[in-house]
Each structure stands twice: as C-alpha cells, then as structure tokens.
Amino acid sequence: MIPRKIVNTPTFETLQDNFSGRIFVSGDNQYDIERRVHNGMINRHPAAIVQCISNADVVDALDFAMNNGLEISIRGGGHNVAGRAVADDGLMIDLSQCKGMWVDPVNRRIRAQAGLTWAEFNRETQIHGLATTGGAVSSTGIAGLTLGGGFGYLMGKYGYTIDNLLSAEMVRLNGDVVNASETENQDLFWALRGGGGNFGVVTALEYQLHPVGPTIQGGLIAYPYQDARNMLTFFRHQSVELEDEFTVVAALTHARDGSGDKLAAMLACHCGDSQRANQDIDKLKSFGTPVIDAMGELAYNELNQLLDPGVPKLDRYYWKSCFVDHFCDDVISLLLERFSNSPSQKSKFFIEHFHGAILRKKSSDTAFPHRSAGYSILMIAQWEHESENEENILWAKETFDLLQPYTRDGAYSNYMDDDDYSMRTQQAFGENYSRLQTVKNQYDPENRLHRNLNIRPCIK
Numbered sequence: 001m002i003p004r005k006i007v008n009t010p011t012f013e014t015l016q017d018n019f020s021g022r023i024f025v026s027g028d029n030q031y032d033i034e035r036r037v038h039n040g041m042i043n044r045h046p047a048a049i050v051q052c053i054s055n056a057d058v059v060d061a062l063d064f065a066m067n068n069g070l071e072i073s074i075r076g077g078g079h080n081v082a083g084r085a086v087a088d089d090g091l092m093i094d095l096s097q098c099k100g101m102w103v104d105p106v107n108r109r110i111r112a113q114a115g116l117t118w119a120e121f122n123r124e125t126q127i128h129g130l131a132t133t134g135g136a137v138s139s140t141g142i143a144g145l146t147l148g149g150g151f152g153y154l155m156g157k158y159g160y161t162i163d164n165l166l167s168a169e170m171v172r173l174n175g176d177v178v179n180a181s182e183t184e185n186q187d188l189f190w191a192l193r194g195g196g197g198n199f200g201v202v203t204a205l206e207y208q209l210h211p212v213g214p215t216i217q218g219g220l221i222a223y224p225y226q227d228a229r230n231m232l233t234f235f236r237h238q239s240v241e242l243e244d245e246f247t248v249v250a251a252l253t254h255a256r257d258g259s260g261d262k263l264a265a266m267l268a269c270h271c272g273d274s275q276r277a278n279q280d281i282d283k284l285k286s287f288g289t290p291v292i293d294a295m296g297e298l299a300y301n302e303l304n305q306l307l308d309p310g311v312p313k314l315d316r317y318y319w320k321s322c323f324v325d326h327f328c329d330d331v332i333s334l335l336l337e338r339f340s341n342s343p344s345q346k347s348k349f350f351i352e353h354f355h356g357a358i359l360r361k362k363s364s365d366t367a368f369p370h371r372s373a374g375y376s377i378l379m380i381a382q383w384e385h386e387s388e389n390e391e392n393i394l395w396a397k398e399t400f401d402l403l404q405p406y407t408r409d410g411a412y413s414n415y416m417d418d419d420d421y422s423m424r425t426q427q428a429f430g431e432n433y434s435r436l437q438t439v440k441n442q443y444d445p446e447n448r449l450h451r452n453l454n455i456r457p458c459i460k
Helices: 012-016 055-067 118-128 142-147 186-192 225-239 274-284 329-340 356-360 386-406 418-423 425-443
Strands: 022-024 048-051 072-075 091-094 101-104 109-113 165-171 177-181 201-208 215-224 246-254 262-270 292-299 316-324 348-354 374-383
Touching: 012 022, 012 048, 012 055, 048 055, 055 091, 055 165, 055 201, 101 118, 109 118, 118 142, 142 201, 165 186, 177 186, 186 425, 215 225, 215 274, 225 246, 225 262, 225 329, 225 348, 246 274, 246 329, 262 274, 262 292, 274 292, 316 386, 329 348, 329 386, 374 386
Parallel strands: 048 091, 072 091
Antiparallel strands: 022 048, 101 109, 109 201, 165 177, 165 201, 215 262, 215 292, 246 262, 246 348, 316 374, 348 374
C-alpha cells in the first residue's frame, strides 16, 4: 500500500465548479450524516464526501484525489461491515445517489446504477415478476454484494449474483470509462466477478433476470431454544436433499420483542412450481412446534425484508465467518454452546447451504472461487454501546477460533471484518489470486484503490 501523502491543502471549491452532485466537508449540516455507514463501529472523518450522480462526476473526483494525494474510498450501499467505504482524511466517492434502472422485460435484463439497494432493485424488477440473486437484507447495496460474489435466496437455482452479471461499466483511475463483459475486456470482467473494487469505480451493472414472484413460498419459522439441537440436525438432513429451487438457511437468534429469548429458526425461499413448493414447505414445517410461523405464501419483496428489522443502521457489528464441508454434530454442539453464552441479546448465527447452480461452475470461471458443496457459518456480534465493544468482539473471535478444526480453506469477502482483510485475502481468492494480480497491474499498478479486500500488484 502506498502511504497517503497530501501534497497540498485541497480546495474543494475547485472541484465543485463543474460537479453535478453535492460535496460535503466537515462543518456542513449533512456531513455527519453522510459520513456514517451501516456499522456504528465505523466513525471516520473523510476530508470530503463527493456525492456523484454521473460518470463525469466520478472522473473529476478521481482526478482530484490523484492530484491532491488523497486516499480514495468508494461507497455504494455502505453495508460493508469493515467500513472500507470511508477513510479518515480521504476522499469518499459516494455513489449512493446513482439510482437509475432500465428493465428489459422481454429479454429479462436490467441495467442498474451502482447506488441502488436490493430493496430498490427488487421493487422495480418485481413489477415484471422478475428477479436475480440478491441480498437477504434489503438495504444492502447491489454493487458491493455483486463485486464480492453474492449469496442470496435464489443461488441454488440461478447461482451467485456474479453468475447473473452480464456486464459492468467502470471508470478507470485515468478517467477512461470502459465496459466489461464476455466480449469486451474479458479479463476485467472475470476479475470484477468477485474481485471487488480493486480495479476502478464500477458505476453500472447489467444483470440477467429470471421469472420469480411476485409471490413465492417461503418465510421464517422459529422454535424455542430447547429445540435448537434437534432443529439444526433436522436442517442438516433437509439441506442435503434440497432441489435447486429451494433454499433454506438456519439461524440461532434472539427474539425481537425485547425479551432476549434465544430462538432456533429457519428461513426458506422456494422459487419453483407452486405445487412442489407447497409440498417442500410442508415437509420443512413438519419439525416441532414453532413459536413463530411466518412461512407460507408471501411476496418475494417481503421475503427480502424479513431480516431488516434485526440489523438496524448504526448498531455496532463485528462479523466472522467460515466454510465447513460438513455440518456435523460437533459443529452444532460448539455453536449451541457459544450462542448460549453470547454477551449481547442482538447477536446471531446464520448457516447457509451450498447446492445447485453455484456448484456447476469451475472455481476458475470467476474471480470468486468457492464452488464446493458445504456450508457457510456467519457469526454476527451485534450490540449498541461502545462500552460493550471488547466482550462482543472477543466472543466472535473466540467462536471463530474454536471452529477452525472443522473448517476448510476459503473466505467470503462480503462477510469479512477488518481483521480478516489483512490476514485472509489469499484465502478469499485461492488459486485465482495470481491472475487477479495480473489484472490489478493493468488497471491499478500503484495500488491507489486499496481500501478493499486488497489485491496487491505484482512486484516487477
């Protein structure tokens, strides 16, 4: 990483002269609102926030940052738990107001600007009964999720989000605007499907859409914590038999009614034939006696907002995650023991299963290499007060460490916290890392874009 060096005191008025969007600096009324991202742990103060609304704005912002030696950070939805969208004394290129969408319902495609959230994306595509694999929390930005790979409820049938990406528009550090697809800048297109913001500022993305909704079968069902072991075992048996159209996620979580009661839950989405969907959902609901049953027919948009109330903006978050080949009894026991001792009544575990379409590509087909059957375990430490930082972070780290004997190599960049960024980059990309370095050399040889899961240029 090249040390940031401000060669002179930036005069942001000169940038504003031709700028179409808004610029915020310390002292402005909106500055303290705009600089905050989803994770309340992140409380950094950029030199300026440039809220772009066009590619020309991005070009000018990059030029200004380069000429003034300012560190560059890029904000889409602002959900990245490590808070890499904002840097102290840097220039935040904020795309959150770039929200254009153009749906082609005949060819089932959408061109979408990088500031959109999945709630906005789904609202538009569901008018036509179309969707693509997107985030399970609707306020997540489409760009960050996509560039990091993209888990979601539809991945069994339609693959990761990157498997549905048809093209991407990107502003290079030199100001050129390029398009990447299977026919243009193929190496860049390969790298963008998992390689994050290492190569330029992605301003628009084109996706393949699929017939999903406006209603599906799915939702949430939760059980008292004394049933957790049996429910997780039931989930394991169900998951290995799932058809592509059916995605089920298990969770250990806390009730949202303020009681702090611990719950075991399953979230499901069935995007297939309605008769088969009803049968599969009934089979899933055959376990136990739930305390919450919100599973059945519901709007696809509603499904994608079920988790939103449990992850509010400016709560404090620290995440750890890992992959396991087998969700064995020992792993279940460990998760139950750790969750029983969670210091916060907001923390939770999610267990996601890999099957179907995502396994039918080779690990080298996209920069995101993880194409093996198994499970992702996400540990979310979540709390409200700064005084509770240490105990909650320690709980997540210790849980992660205890899981290591059962894990396989690999890391999902969208689930990685700041500690992971420095230690697990090559795990995230595996054998694809050296090819990513070659692309990095072409587009950012000086590593000016390093506030990400950083791919370091090759040393020549």
